[in-house]
Amino acid sequence: MTRKTAVIAAMLLTMSLPQASFSAVDVPSLAEAAGRYAITPGSRIAFAVDQVGGGGIKGKFGKFSGTFNLKAGDLAHSMVNFDLKPESVSTGQDRIDAFLRSGAVFDSSRFETISFRSERVEQTGPDSARITGTLTAKGHSSSEIFDVKLTSWNGRKIGFKVSGKIYRSRYAMDVGTPIYSNVVQFDMVIEGERS
Amino acid sequence: MPRRSAGGYDLVAIALHWTIAVLILGLLVLGFIMTRRSIDPALQFSLFQWHKSFGMLALLMAAVRLVRSLTAVRVKPVEGLSALERRTAHAMHYLLLTLAVVVPVAGWMIASASPLEIPTFAFNLVVIPHLPVPKSEAAEMWWTTVHAVLAYSTLALVFLHSAAALYHHYVRHDDVLTRMLGSRYRTVKTSIEEPEP
Numbered sequence: 001m002t003r004k005t006a007v008i009a010a011m012l013l014t015m016s017l018p019q020a021s022f023s024a025v026d027v028p029s030l031a032e033a034a035g036r037y038a039i040t041p042g043s044r045i046a047f048a049v050d051q052v053g054g055g056g057i058k059g060k061f062g063k064f065s066g067t068f069n070l071k072a073g074d075l076a077h078s079m080v081n082f083d084l085k086p087e088s089v090s091t092g093q094d095r096i097d098a099f100l101r102s103g104a105v106f107d108s109s110r111f112e113t114i115s116f117r118s119e120r121v122e123q124t125g126p127d128s129a130r131i132t133g134t135l136t137a138k139g140h141s142s143s144e145i146f147d148v149k150l151t152s153w154n155g156r157k158i159g160f161k162v163s164g165k166i167y168r169s170r171y172a173m174d175v176g177t178p179i180y181s182n183v184v185q186f187d188m189v190i191e192g193e194r195s
Numbered sequence: 196m197p198r199r200s201a202g203g204y205d206l207v208a209i210a211l212h213w214t215i216a217v218l219i220l221g222l223l224v225l226g227f228i229m230t231r232r233s234i235d236p237a238l239q240f241s242l243f244q245w246h247k248s249f250g251m252l253a254l255l256m257a258a259v260r261l262v263r264s265l266t267a268v269r270v271k272p273v274e275g276l277s278a279l280e281r282r283t284a285h286a287m288h289y290l291l292l293t294l295a296v297v298v299p300v301a302g303w304m305i306a307s308a309s310p311l312e313i314p315t316f317a318f319n320l321v322v323i324p325h326l327p328v329p330k331s332e333a334a335e336m337w338w339t340t341v342h343a344v345l346a347y348s349t350l351a352l353v354f355l356h357s358a359a360a361l362y363h364h365y366v367r368h369d370d371v372l373t374r375m376l377g378s379r380y381r382t383v384k385t386s387i388e389e390p391e392p
């Protein structure tokens with residue numbers, strides 16, 4: 001998409017927002033939901049890595065923080081900043097956690113933060129969007145895409161389901177492939193509170 | 196079961212013997228190195244997987260060999276051994292044949308009992324299922340000890356076994372070692388009896 005068509009598409013999408021009503025939550029108009037939000041500790045950052053023969057590793061990160069900014073007239077330029085501490089990974093198995101923190105995977109003593117900075121947001125439905133941005137982990141940065149779906153809204157707090165697939169190899173974390181998939185499936189519940 | 200007896204080992208037996216010998220020695224060295232505390236975690240993970248792959252190959256070959264040595268032709272002992280020597284050699288051979296199967300099975304038990312449930316993906320080609328045993332850290336630790344003790348005991352027996360073979364070759368000048376090396380290496384005796392045409 002050229003820049004011009006992207007702008008037009010974003011405008012059309014934002015214009016059509018208020019009429020749409022066939023989603024699980026009452027979709028707020030963008031004007032209503034616009035503003036700055038802080039990501040609350042009630043959010044859940046879960047991931048899963050499949051392993052050959054079935055099953056896999058499931059885990060979550062306990063420490064993270066972030067903000068996002070919904071722009072009413074210009075959703076495409078809404079912003080998301082998200083940081084998480086790989087040190088806080090937990091899978092239910094201490095040895096796996098230690099391995100993930102080690103130089104083999106996150107190297108969390110040298111690279112304390114994994115960050116995501118959004119670049120653009122495209123609306124994909126009445127209550128869904130796609131966020132493209134830069135993920136930086138272990139000294140490597142790469143463009144990644146997350147799908148976002150609105151799940152709750154009460155005027156003060158807004159909730160989203162966020163999912164995305166990340167290739168570990170882009171961040172020099174592909175140890176254990178092909179026994180463990182190169183793809184990390186993120187399934188997050190992000191809750192934002194107006195700030 | 197009455198079995199045909201033979202004066203020497205066939206090619207399959209010789210090939211299995213030396214392949215398994217190389218595999219076991221390699222696995223012992225690999226097993227020792229990979230369990231050092233100071234090793235890099237990513238390298239350690241990968242060495243564990245190679246160990247499991249080659250260990251499974253060793254198990255397969257050792258199982259074939261054990262079945263063969265229990266069912267195929269019975270190889271007569273070399274002439275000139277005392278009854279005690281024959282009995283000791285026989286016992287040692289069956290002990291080694293058995294350990295070559297039991298040691299990797301104990302290794303398979305470690306992988307199977309581990310709550311980490313790391314798959315055994317032999318040579319990144321075939322998933323070897325875990326044995327159906329309950330998973331716990333205690334069981335994993337127990338099998339780790341069994342595996343290590345049996346593996347290093349096997350190494351000790353391999354030293355005795357090799358020492359005996361070398362003693363027969365260099366001191367007793369009999370066919371004990373050469374008949375496991377293949378017909379090319381048979382001692383002078385044979386070439387005198389059956390001169391090359």
Ligand code: HEM
Pocket residue numbers: 218219220222223224225226227230243246247248249250251253254295298299300301302303304305306315339342343346347
């Ligand atoms: C003839 C075959 C094998 C030999 C000679 C062998 C030998 C060894 C040795 C010497 C060690 C190091 C013990 C220590 O110092 O703690 C070891 C560890 C280990 N072996 Fe094997 N092994 C064999 C087959 C297998 C197989 C088939 C598997 C699994 C599929 C296996 C899995 C393991 C594991 C997981 C460890 C590490 C235990 C730990 O410390 O956590 N091994 N092996």
